Each structure stands twice: as C-alpha cells, then as structure tokens.
Amino acid sequence: MNTKKDSELLLDGSQGEGGGQILRSALALSMLSGRPFRLTKIRAGRSKPGLMRQHLACVRAAALVGNAQVEGAEIGSTEIGFRPGTIRGGQFEFKVGSAGSTMLVLQTVLPALLRADAPSRISIEGGTHNMLAPTSDFIADAFLPLLARMGAQVQMTVERHGFFPAGGGLVHVEVRPGPLQPLHLHERGASTGLEAIALLRSLPQHIGERELEIAARRLPLTASARRDLSAGFGPGNALVLKASYANVTEIVVGLGEHGLSAESVAENACRELRSYLAHGAPVGEHLSDQLLLPLLLAGGGSFVTGRPSSHLETNVAVIHAFGAAQVSIAPDQGNPQQHFRVSLET
Template sequence: MIEIDGSVGEGGGQILRTSLALSMCTGQPFTLARIRVGRNKPGLMRQHLTCVNAATEVCGAEVHGAEMNSQSLAFTPGKLRAGDYNFNVGTAGSCTLVLQTVWPALLLADAPSRLKLGGGTHNPMAPPFHFLERSYAPLMRKLGANVELTLRRLGFYPAGGGEIEVTIWPAEDKLQPFDLTERGPKQEGFAECFAPALPRKVAQRELEQLGTALGWNEEQLRIGPVRQNEGPGNALLATLVYENLSEVFTQFGEKGVSAEKVARDLVREVRAYQLSEAALGPHLADQWALPLALAVWKRGREATYTCTELTAHAKTNFEVIERFLPVTFLTSVAKAGWRIAVKPT
C-alpha cells in the first residue's frame, strides 16, 4: 500500500489524479491523506470526485472516502477494462482533467475505448481542449499511443455544458520513449478567440491587441466558430507550431477584465516561451512527465526533454510518479531553461 500525503509540494488535485492514473496502470493500491488541505475549499470537489469515480469504473476498484469534501481516500484497483464510457462532471469543472486521469490506463488496456466527457472544456487551471488536441495528443501519438479527440461543444465556467468525444487505442506494446530537447524550425503561429454569446467586438479587440504586439497579420488572427447552446465564455489562444511540437497558450476573459488585458497577458506568455530555446512550455513539461515515465518503465530506456520553466506543480508530479514507477527524474539547468532526464531504476 502506497501512502501519500496530499498536502506536500503543490498540494493540489494533480496529486490525486496522478495517483489514480498510476494505481490503475501498475495495480498498486494507495491511500491519500490531507487532500487539498491548504485550498480555500479543501477535500474532494465535484471535479475530483468525477476523476475518482471514472477511475473506479475503468478498473473496478474498491474505494473508500469517495464523497464530496472528503480529505482522505483509499483506492485498490482491479483489472483494467476497455469499453465505452460516459463521464460528466455535472458542473463547469474540467472534463479534460478527468480525461487525463483515465487516459494512461486505457492505453494499457487490451482493446480500444471510446469516451464521452461532459463539463468544462476551457477552464483556468486546467488544460483546454485545444491544448490537448494540438500539443499533448501529437506527442502521445509519437510515443506510440494513438488517440482521436473531437470537440462537440465548448464549455466555460460557470455554466459548463461542454462535450468531448475521445477514442483511445491500446499501446502497451508500442510505447517508445524519445528525447525532446529541441523545437525544430518554426512553421507557423496563429491566434484564435472563442467568445460564444458575447459581442463580436470582444473577440476583435483581443485579437487586434495581440496581433499588434506580436506582429501577426489578419490571416493569423481568427475568431473561432460558435456552436449551438455554447457560452457565455471567452478564451484567447495562441498556437505556435514547430517541427517537433506545438505549444498552445491560453488566457481567459472574465467580468471586469478588459479585452486588452486578456491579450496583454497572453502576449507575455508567448514572449516568455519565444525567448527560451527549451522545447516544452511549463504546462506541457508538467503533463508530459507521466506518459513519458510510463514508456521509460515499459521499455527500460532513459528519455530526456527540456522545458522553459520547472514549476512547483511539475516537481510535485515528479515525486508522485516516482512513488509508483521504478523511474527517477533528474533535473538540471540547461540553456535557457531546464533539462529533465527520466531514468529507469
């Protein structure tokens, strides 16, 4: 039984999600105490509880403490089961985080799985759908884990109502760790604004401000399509495409925040990445750690990547992964960033 203190390091929901994912992948039970104890609303929120329930369904786990506001959990996984699943957060809580919880386990299953997920698709503090589609999923395919993602409907806070469909193919025998230390030549850059149920001028102002700051022309500035029953909501995205990867940066509009400030905040993120020579941005560097560690474990071969920033979130994630898998994360300062080596132990 692996015992984990949920208050250590960054102390957030990622500790829970990584523990659930790797417990399913390895068959190791765990207990988690002091869940999100330092947050304004400690314990399991609906989004976290959906992750627990999804993991339970995928592997037939025995669980204790799976209830709202619970600050402790005991999880004993059963056998992984491929299948058709429907997971709905029921609020604007992030359904992409629910997906990332079960994704690693389902790629180790013995047949394809099809998922329908409902909730928030574009949330602060969570990977937006377009980040998963353009940044994360292509690297997963390169790792040997094929996946198809489809956005059916955008979902924003506080209404939610978003919907994603995903197909995950088995990949246990195909996983191959690889190094990702350089971006390669830049191929294109573009921005999009999704602002359903808001005046069109909001999107136009954000894009104009961003385009002026980054020197992007009109063809690089796009207003996203609006589907039925979406919004209100506002997400401004910048996508940078390189030969070896793509990075997606996002800022969210909210009541009382000007369109110009949303754009300026996004420009700041983009420029910080452009000033570095490291491959991955801070969020992708964090989220890439788990699938890469799985591949290193399965193949017994080291892999390395570089990133622009080593966040507290990433460091905590490394520590949790090391509790479940026989791997070690070695970090060192590299040119304009950090170098992360994942080694089998």
C-alpha cells in the same frame, strides 16, 4: 516497474503543489502499477479543502476504468483509499457536473486506457476551457501530437465547448491501446507559424476583434481568425495563441471572464506566450508535467524545459513514491541558466 501490489502506499496530499495534481497522478500510477494507495490531507492548503466536483469525477472515472474499490469518494472528503483491479477498455461516459474540467478527467484515465485490454471510447461532459486546467485546445494541439509521435492512437473531438460557469461542454475520445516509443525532445526546430484564434459564443463580435488586435500588436502573428461557436450553455470567450515549430507546438489560452476587459485577456495571454518564446526551451511549463506519464509508458525519454514548475516537481515526487521510475531534473548543458533537462528511466 516496482509494483509492491500488496502494500498500500500512503501519500500526503498537502505536499508539493498541494492541489489536485497529486490525486490525479496517484490515480493513474495506481491503475498502471496495480498498487493501492491512501491519500490524506487532500487540498489541505486550499480555501475549500477536500475533493471538489471535478476531483471526485476523476476518482470515479479511475474507479470505473481501473475496476477499483474506493473509500472516501464524496464531495469535501480530505482522505481517500484506492485499491485498483484490472484495467479495462470499453465505452465510458463521465459527467463532471457544472463547469469542472473534462481535460483533467481525461488526463487521469488516458495512461491506463493506453494499457487497457481493448479499445475505448469515452465521452466527458463539463468544462473544456477552465482556469488552472489544460483546455481542449492545449490537449488537441500541444499534447496529443506528441503522444502520436510516440505511437499512441488517440483521437479527440469537441462536440460542444464548455465555459465557466455554465459548463455543458462535451468531448469524445477514442483510444486504441498499444506500445509507446520513447520521446527525446531537446529542440523546438524551425518555426512554422504563430496564430491567434478568438473563440466567442453568445457575445458581441467586437470582443474577439479587440483581442486579436492586441495579439497582432504584441506578437509576430502569421495568421489570426475569429471563430463564432454554435449555441451552447451560456456565453464564452477564449483567445487561443498557437506557436508551432517543427518538433513541438505551444498553446497559451486567455479566458474571458466577467469584469475582465478583452484587452486584459489578450495582454495576459500574450505575456505568457512571449515568456515561452523568450526562454527558447521546447517544452513549456504546462506541457512539462503532462509528458512524464507518457514517458513512463514508453519506458523512458527526456525533454528540455524552462525552470521546473511545482506541478512538474510534484509529479516527479509521486512517480518516485510509487517506485515507478527514476526521474532527474538538471541544468541543460546547452543553456544551464535557463534550460533544464528532464530524463526518465524505468
């Protein structure tokens, strides 16, 4: 890995996806490489530019894990400087505040913790089910099993679910550092089931039943269930769709919100999953950008996905900017019209 530890890398936060992805990837890569960076124009194109609460939580978490010196770590800041030290394991507690995503904080620090000098146990309080962020279901059932196949030892427990706007979710994650093996994921393998689970807290049961009814109409389900969550912070609802295969699992989550009918929640989630089922590639849109840093830790790997998302392309650009690896995205020979092979080499 080309670290260039003495030179500060300048990154433009308005490029590519233009949101928090650049920040999170840069924090992770900086900790792994030891190279400091300065990020300007943070979320410049958003209606509220600069660091929001969940982005600030990611910066503060990375600063603790990476023993880093940080400039500009405050709400609304459009520029930060981050100078990492030595990654350390141990016990950490991170509070995002409100319903900010716990999973985005985990996504930021997990690569470094897999390279730490000791095992870690982290507790993160905030949202577990957020718009525009991976949910705890996705991380638990789609992402972490692939890390386990690569050799990672990561265990996650959801003590409380946290929904917008109250938040209050609480997750615990145990990480044992160690080497990872490359992953080559080119085919889904045989189907092993298609499930729908309706999560409800402090809401009428008929909401979940209506969502499951729509899912049963739109998808060839092999199982469905309603899960009533224990008391927590405010009401919440999510429809979790789980498509399992021999080599990969795809998770799609529809989130209930005020003013959106149960039928609309289910229809939207089913439409997204049906798109995944139709294109046939093993790696879905949201999993594709999240696999790059584990492949980097493993020293290489490849996977086949559908049309590249802006998040995937942004992650590739940040990896190249750090000189951490070479990543190529090219039409896959098996289905060049719909499938793309992503390969990473260090």
